[in-house]
Amino acid sequence: MVKIGNISLPEFPLLLAPMEDVSDPPFRRLCKMHGADLMYSEFISSEGLIRDAIKSRMKLDIFDYERPVGIQIFGGDEEAMAMSAKIVETVQPDLVDINFGCPVKKVVCKGAGAGVLKDIDLMVRLTKAVIESTHLPVTVKTRLGWDTDSINIQEVAERLQEVGIKALSIHGRTRSQMYKGEADWTEIAKVKANPNIEIPIFGNGDIDSPEKAVAYKAEYGVDGVMIGRAAIGNPWIFNQIKHYVKTGEHLPEPTLAERAEAAKSHLTWACEWKGERTGILETRMHYSNYFRGIPHFKPYRQRLVTSDDLQELFGILEEVSSQVLSLES
Incomplete structure (x- = not known):
């Protein structure tokens, strides 16, 4: 201790x-x-x-x-x-x-x-x-x-x-x-x-x-x-x-769904703490980091950093979460 x-x-x-x-x-x-x-x-x-x-x-x-x-x-x-x-x-x-x-x-x-x-x-x-x-x-x-x-x-x-x-x-x-x-x-x-x-x-x-x-x-x-x-x-x-x-062993790397869930939680808590407008804007810098190294993520990132609508952002992250095969292929 x-x-x-x-x-x-x-x-x-x-x-x-x-x-x-x-x-x-x-x-x-x-x-x-x-x-x-x-x-x-x-x-x-x-x-x-x-x-x-x-x-x-x-x-x-x-x-x-x-x-x-x-x-x-x-x-x-x-x-x-x-x-x-x-x-x-x-x-x-x-x-x-x-x-x-x-x-x-x-x-x-x-x-x-x-x-x-x-x-x-x-x-x-x-x-x-x-x-x-x-x-x-x-x-x-x-x-x-x-x-x-x-x-x-x-x-x-x-x-x-x-x-x-x-x-x-x-x-x-x-x-x-x-x-x-x-x-x-x-x-x-x-x-x-x-x-x-x-x-x-x-x-x-x-x-x-x-x-x-x-x-x-x-x-x-x-x-x-x-x-x-x-x-x-x-x-x-x-x-x-x-x-x-x-x-002495490794935990599995986070799945795409887990990455999307983390991004959603971050966005939710940022909006609760800073207000929706500021929360949306200030969370944008984090999306690339949560999905770092994921192939074919760029189109989703573009949508995430340009949308000002909270529900739309949640929808995009849900979409990312369900695209496991196409993203990881």
Whole structure:
């Protein structure tokens, strides 16, 4: 069993990474159904929360069926981070996570996300400000460092543990790498092997198959793995990994009907949460992912991304579900 403060997770838990414009409640609900052990909101600007920005506030929506669930915040100002942690606490998540890893320029330029990797003292002060303003467990997600010449994750891990974080998720790339190249898990393994580190260490980056999850578990000794892009259009990956860890065997790939059902559920929940118009528009980006690799899907995709009628969309997905032979031939 893995403990994050008072939160108990199974041995070798699988975490869904917070992803901007992806990890919203409908997507998280699907991942939870298919085996995710801990999930996070999309990252939320501390400044946006304080300004009462509608988009930031909406990202605070969490539901009991998601638990345990964390809300992730980012920012570069201690007071703003402390205030936003207090706001987060009002919706009663299970934990607060701080993003020190987002490499996107508009975040980094504000001295937030991965921008903080250049200043460990500031990272420590921001973290301390959040910890002191909430009774919830505080965790951090970060990267190895700013670039290959300034990999500082060993010092970061020790100093953040010292101020009181309860777990650390490490993406095995530097900020300068963005999402390119291979993630370097050897640095993550060094953190886990450090005798001074007592908190759970979760690895993130390039986990896209059950085999890789098992191999990385054995080779790098992490307490669990965080999965991001590989779960987009593929919420089944969590149970696939769990089954493989337990049995050494693969679960069958989801059928066309199961893929269509997932897309329908996503669409339904998006409309319930965001309203029908926004739900329809924002689900369009997901159809190609649910049906990735399926031959002859293009005509259906074209119809799915151009229709504005909910019942018509359900009808198209039913049609896809029943076209097993022609689609898979």
